Amino acid sequence: MTTTLITGGLVVTASDETHADVLIEDDRVAAVLHRDSAAARSVTADRVLDATGLYVLPGGVDGHTHMDFPFGGTFSSDDFETGTRAAAWGGTTTIVDFAVQTRGHALREGLDQWHAKAEGRCAVDYAFHMILSDVNEGTLKEMDALVEEGVTSFKMFMAYPGVFYSDDGQILRAMQRTAANGGLTMMHAENGIAIDVLVEQALAAGRTDPRHHGEVRKALLEAEATHRAIQLARVAGSPLYVVHVSAQQAVEQLAAARGMDLPVFGETCPQYLYLSTDNLAEPDFEGAKYVCSTPLRPREHQAALWRALRTDDLQVVSTDHCPFCFTGQKELGRGDFSRIPNGLPGVEHRMDLLHQAVVDGHLTRRRWIDLACATPARMFGLYPRKGTLAPGADADVVLYDPRARQTLSAETHHMNVDYSAYEGRTVTGQVVTVLSRGETVIDRRTYAGRAGHGRYVPRGTCQLLG
Numbered sequence: 052m053t054t055t056l057i058t059g060g061l062v063v064t065a066s067d068e069t070h071a072d073v074l075i076e077d078d079r080v081a082a083v084l085h086r087d088s089a090a091a092r093s094v095t096a097d098r099v100l101d102a103t104g105l106y107v108l109p110g111g112v113d114g115h116t117h118m119d120f121p122f123g124g125t126f127s128s129d130d131f132e133t134g135t136r137a138a139a140w141g142g143t144t145t146i147v148d149f150a151v152q153t154r155g156h157a158l159r160e161g162l163d164q165w166h167a168k169a170e171g172r173c174a175v176d177y178a179f180h181m182i183l184s185d186v187n188e189g190t191l192k193e194m195d196a197l198v199e200e201g202v203t204s205f206k207m208f209m210a211y212p213g214v215f216y217s218d219d220g221q222i223l224r225a226m227q228r229t230a231a232n233g234g235l236t237m238m239h240a241e242n243g244i245a246i247d248v249l250v251e252q253a254l255a256a257g258r259t260d261p262r263h264h265g266e267v268r269k270a271l272l273e274a275e276a277t278h279r280a281i282q283l284a285r286v287a288g289s290p291l292y293v294v295h296v297s298a299q300q301a302v303e304q305l306a307a308a309r310g311m312d313l314p315v316f317g318e319t320c321p322q323y324l325y326l327s328t329d330n331l332a333e334p335d336f337e338g339a340k341y342v343c344s345t346p347l348r349p350r351e352h353q354a355a356l357w358r359a360l361r362t363d364d365l366q367v368v369s370t371d372h373c374p375f376c377f378t379g380q381k382e383l384g385r386g387d388f389s390r391i392p393n394g395l396p397g398v399e400h401r402m403d404l405l406h407q408a409v410v411d412g413h414l415t416r417r418r419w420i421d422l423a424c425a426t427p428a429r430m431f432g433l434y435p436r437k438g439t440l441a442p443g444a445d446a447d448v449v450l451y452d453p454r455a456r457q458t459l460s461a462e463t464h465h466m467n468v469d470y471s472a473y474e475g476r477t478v479t480g481q482v483v484t485v486l487s488r489g490e491t492v493i494d495r496r497t498y499a500g501r502a503g504h505g506r507y508v509p510r511g512t513c514q515l516l517g
Contacts, residue, residue, distance in 0.1 A: 052076055053097050055489060057448065060102025063416050064109060064439050070222045073107055075446040078488035082442055093447040102450050105483060108420060109440050110144025110175075110447030111402050112427040115294060115318065115369030118148050119168050123383065123392040130373045132172040132502045133467040134398060139492045139500055140465045141399035142482040143446035145176045145437050145508065147429075149206060154185045158193040162202065168508070173505025174485050176447075178431070180204045180237060184214075186221035194225070195232045201509025203432050206294070209276045210243035210344060218309060219283060226287035233512040235430075236284065237292045240276035240301065241268060241345060250389050261338030262331045265346040266389045273345050274300035281308045281315055290314035290516055292430065297323040297345040299355035306364040309391035314516055317428065318367040319356050321404040322347060322395050322472060332473075333353035339381040340470050342391040357413045365517075367430060368422045370403060371400035395470045402458060404473075406451070406480035432511030446489035455481035467496075473492065 055075040062071045062083060074082040084091035118134040120127040129137065131148075138146055150165035152158050158181055158328050169177055181197055183190065183205045194205060207222055217225070222238075230238045250268035253259075258266075279291055281304060284291035296302060296317045308315040320345065327350040330341040341347055359365040365395025374382055382392030392430035405423055408414045414422070428438025436445050457463075457480075459473040485493035492500035 053354060053489070055098045055100065056094060056096035057100045057102050057107055057450070059194055060105045060107035060450065062107045062440060063420055064419055065421035067414060067426070073440060073448065078446055080440055080442055080444045080446050081161060083440055088387070088449070092342070098485065100450065101119050104452070106451040107440070108142070108449040108451050109438055109444070111142050111423050111488065112145045112433065112448055113138060113143045113370055113372070113398055113401060114147045114367060114431050115147045116146045116398055117197055117371070117373035117394065120149070120373055121151065122373070122394065123390065125375065125380050125383065125392055128376050128380065129372070129467045130172065131169040131177070132174070134178065134372065135253070136172040136498065137399040137465040138496070139174050139485050142449040142451065142485060143175065143398060144401040144485065144487045145178070145433065146398070147178045147431055149182050149383065150179045151182045152184050152190070157374050158183070158190050158197060164195065168509055169507070170446065171503045174492060174500040174502060175505045176508050177505055178508045178510050180206050181354055182206045182215065184208070186217060186225050189226050191224060194228050194234060198232045198512070202280040203233070203510050203512050204237050204292070205229060206237040208239040208241065208243070209280065210239050210241040210246065212243050216243050219279070222256040222280070223283050223287055226284055226289035230289040231286050235292055235513045236281045236289050237294055239295070240273060240280050240293050242272040242276045247273055253495055254387060254389065259386050261336065261342055261384070261386055261388050261391060262305050262328065264342050264391065265328045265331045265348070268344060269345045270298035270300050270352070274297045274304055277301040277304040281313070283317065285313065290513060291316070295320050295323070295345050296365060297348050297352065299352045302355050302359045302364060306359065307410045309364055317365045317517065318369050320369055320371050321397055324353055324356055324408070325404060325470060327353070328503045336385060337393045340377055340392055341395065341472065342381070342384070342388070343395045344393045357426055360407065360414065361418070366416055366422070366426045368401065369398035369427065370401050372396060374419065377470055377471045394467045395472050397472065399464050399466050400473060401456070401482055402482065403478050406453065407478040410479045429514040432514060433508065434514055443459050444452055446486055448486040449482055450484040451479050451480060452483050456478070457481050
């Protein structure tokens, strides 16, 4: 048995902040020892990490990534090797990625394909959601089998007709299935049928620039779809998790549902908290860098998102990490914004941007860890193995310098993409050292990890349901 002692730091979890030492035995946390206790004074270890002046955090859990993801005639530029390495640099030690069912094919076929993409390549641990794009009797039965083996959430799309879109009847059938088998329905809530009409009209009128992507994907159509998803989930008796919430009006729908004590949850992403339609309007096609769906909103929506994170009307901050290079990928949409691949890079910067929110007074330290670590772990059936520092948890630990200053830039990030969505932004706080299951992945700002260290983690069902 190998033991590691992390000493001198402030241990921050979703529930506590304590000056304590963390004892690790092999790949698990063995004890969290109060600094002045007799146990802390008497413990010995094979390796001692000095965390004086640092926070000691549970590794981040990013519940929404798209590595090696097909979209718009290309693939996201981070694969599982480069993407999980970048995640580690940013203090994220577990990702939950999306396996894709191709229309006309079995769920199992898509899941097997994603296992093949990830196996032996990941620097940190990983799990899968299943994108459900073809609802029929066969795939409904497959959902039961996937829940049994640890793929316990199913994403559906009210957007992208002809690609991933499901109509209300298909959504209802799938929700009825998750109500019965304990799974969780995840929803991309935008009215894709109406949006396609607005896209067609905009292009016909010569409105082809990236900023029009945001203008046609109207906040009201996000809110309408969110409302409709909630009502379908109520009819089915199913829990619902709405992904990448960006609009104040959509937040209001979630808040109303939660006010009725419905099992309805939502996430937002750093891009909606820090970026806006001002970025989409950048000249010379630079706005294409910021095309994602749901789209960036006018800046006034941000206050509603921050407030919802504080009041628990939104429970999780994920990244929806789906990067496409500007050169050769985003450029596919020159002259037609509808052809710009949708997605932003972000997996490396989530923990830092949320710490900046602590510095700015939007969040407390414990709420930071709740949103980035503990609640995503609970939401997706990974807690308490992931998302906390407690005896028996995986030794996924981040030593974090809350006073370090860094400037985010494509020159220094580790994501496999040729631009930064946060180019030139200075933030306070930086990862120093990262352990994944007790193994050092980042060692004092030096990469010490390896492809294949990361393991696939089967998940339980959502732990936030009564």
